Amino acid sequence: MKIGIDKIGFATSQYVLQMDDLAQSRGADPEKFSKGLLLNALSISPITDDIITLGASAADSILTEEDRASIDMVIVATESSVDQSKAAAVYVHSLLGIQPFARSVEMKEACYSATAALDYARLHVDKHPEAKVLVIASDIAKYGAETPGESTQGAGSVAMLITQNPHILELNDNTLAQTRDIMDFWRPNYSTTPYVNGMYSTKQYLDMLKTTWLEYQKRFETSLTDFAAFCFHLPFPKLALKGFNKIMDKSLPAELQEKLQENFENSILYSKQIGNIYTGSLFLGLLSLLENSQNLVAGDQIAFFSYGSGAVAEIFTGKLVEGFQNQLKASRLRELKERIVLSVEEYEKIFFEEAVLDEAGNASFANYKTGPFALKEIREHQRIYGKVND
Numbered sequence: 440m441k442i443g444i445d446k447i448g449f450a451t452s453q454y455v456l457q458m459d460d461l462a463q464s465r466g467a468d469p470e471k472f473s474k475g476l477l478l479n480a481l482s483i484s485p486i487t488d489d490i491i492t493l494g495a496s497a498a499d500s501i502l503t504e505e506d507r508a509s510i511d512m513v514i515v516a517t518e519s520s521v522d523q524s525k526a527a528a529v530y531v532h533s534l535l536g537i538q539p540f541a542r543s544v545e546m547k548e549a550c551y552s553a554t555a556a557l558d559y560a561r562l563h564v565d566k567h568p569e570a571k572v573l574v575i576a577s578d579i580a581k582y583g584a585e586t587p588g589e590s591t592q593g594a595g596s597v598a599m600l601i602t603q604n605p606h607i608l609e610l611n612d613n614t615l616a617q618t619r620d621i622m623d624f625w626r627p628n629y630s631t632t633p634y635v636n637g638m639y640s641t642k643q644y645l646d647m648l649k650t651t652w653l654e655y656q657k658r659f660e661t662s663l664t665d666f667a668a669f670c671f672h673l674p675f676p677k678l679a680l681k682g683f684n685k686i687m688d689k690s691l692p693a694e695l696q697e698k699l700q701e702n703f704e705n706s707i708l709y710s711k712q713i714g715n716i717y718t719g720s721l722f723l724g725l726l727s728l729l730e731n732s733q734n735l736v737a738g739d740q741i742a743f744f745s746y747g748s749g750a751v752a753e754i755f756t757g758k759l760v761e762g763f764q765n766q767l768k769a770s771r772l773r774e775l776k777e778r779i780v781l782s783v784e785e786y787e788k789i790f791f792e793e794a795v796l797d798e799a800g801n802a803s804f805a806n807y808k809t810g811p812f813a814l815k816e817i818r819e820h821q822r823i824y825g826k827v828n829d
């Protein structure tokens with residue numbers, strides 16, 4: 440049975456911080472960000488636009504009433520969860536009006552877990568061919584002001600509908616994961632921002648890419664010549680470029696090398712304007728590739744490198760299906776230009792705002808701009824979400 444990504448949607452916050460402004464404020468050379476990290480802007484979310492509102496918004500942009508009536512599983516993959524017990528997927532299920540007889544869960548392993556969610560979805564549809572699974576990768580990447588990771592923050596969600604006979608990408612059976620118990624990036628329960636061994640994390644990312652890709656090629660008797668594009672987890676696009684250069688085989692025909700290079704450039708266009716969105720960034724790379732590449736055709740194979748600190752990596756692949764172009768949007772880069780530009784001072788206030796609860800556990804918030812959904816208030820320690828216009 441053919442199973443894969445039938446639809447893909449994306450949402451990010453309505454506010455943006457320009458890297459040049461950050462560079463000026465931090466006394467850094469702007470080229471360190473634009474050339475050293477390949478980043479131009481970061482999406483900044485206010486307290487009322489969290490992983491749940493962004494996830495619901497990404498999914499709402501692709502779902503029909505028929506989808507909502509037939510989805511039987513909702514998985515939210517995240518490492519910026521809002522609750523240690525209740526799954527973000529339960530809130531999202533409710534906001535989207537999905538039929539009640541569905542399973543809703545949250546998955547975690549740093550930036551990797553959406554890849555595990557995709558595989559779970561694929562196995563579920565294999566067993567229940569009429570099922571539709573909604574996989575949402577949703578994160579707010581927050582390192583803290585004036586930290587080394589500050590320049591790689593971001594916010595956003597990618598939603599994917601996994602079905603049989605998909606309209607975008609068929610997922611292949613061949614996947615290979617690797618696990619290493621390392622401390623490159625982690626966030627203990629008591630901390631709102633992660634602890635990071637930044638340089639070590641980049642080395643681990645690149646080494647897990649190299650070793651997983653070598654083993655993948657051996658096990659599945661494949662090589663770069665079988666692929667039209669390679670998408671990478673994008674903590675910041677420059678690291679993915681290093682990964683791309685690592686796997687590039689210089690003995691390949693120049694034409695194929697150029698095609699792979701061009702497709703790589705297209706896969707990082709959105710991340711350059713958004714920053715890191717942790718679990719979603721690999722799939723944001725896919726969306727950016729599909730919506731901007733001019734050379735992809737049905738039947739093309741795409742490889743994916745997923746990486747989550749801690750660490751788990753995986754390589755998996757998929758095949759573009761006939762008519763995939765019809766599921767995409769051409770206006771995404773233009774829409775990103777419509778975000779409200781924040782000064783560094785405003786960004787520091789908005790991005791790091793924490794709820795101030797009264798004795799009864801109530802909190803209210805300023806009226807920030809969000810997508811169609813917002814966190815409206817906290818009432819007796821309960822997060823109350825709703826549609827913006829209700």
Ligand code: CAA
Pocket residue numbers: 468470471472474475476549550587588589590591623624635636637638640641644672673674675678715717746747748
């Ligand atoms: N002009 C042009 N380039 C410049 C420059 C200038 N004036 N000044 C510096 N640069 C370049 C540097 O040469 C360097 O490029 P190369 O790596 O190609 O040499 C680049 O800009 C970055 O500069 P630094 O090496 O000084 O590094 P930094 O202080 O910006 O820190 C980082 C980089 C450690 C990755 C930091 O951003 C960080 O801690 N990030 C968070 C951790 C992270 O993203 N890790 C990635 C792997 S882990 C993962 O993938 C999971 C996840 O999503 C977090």
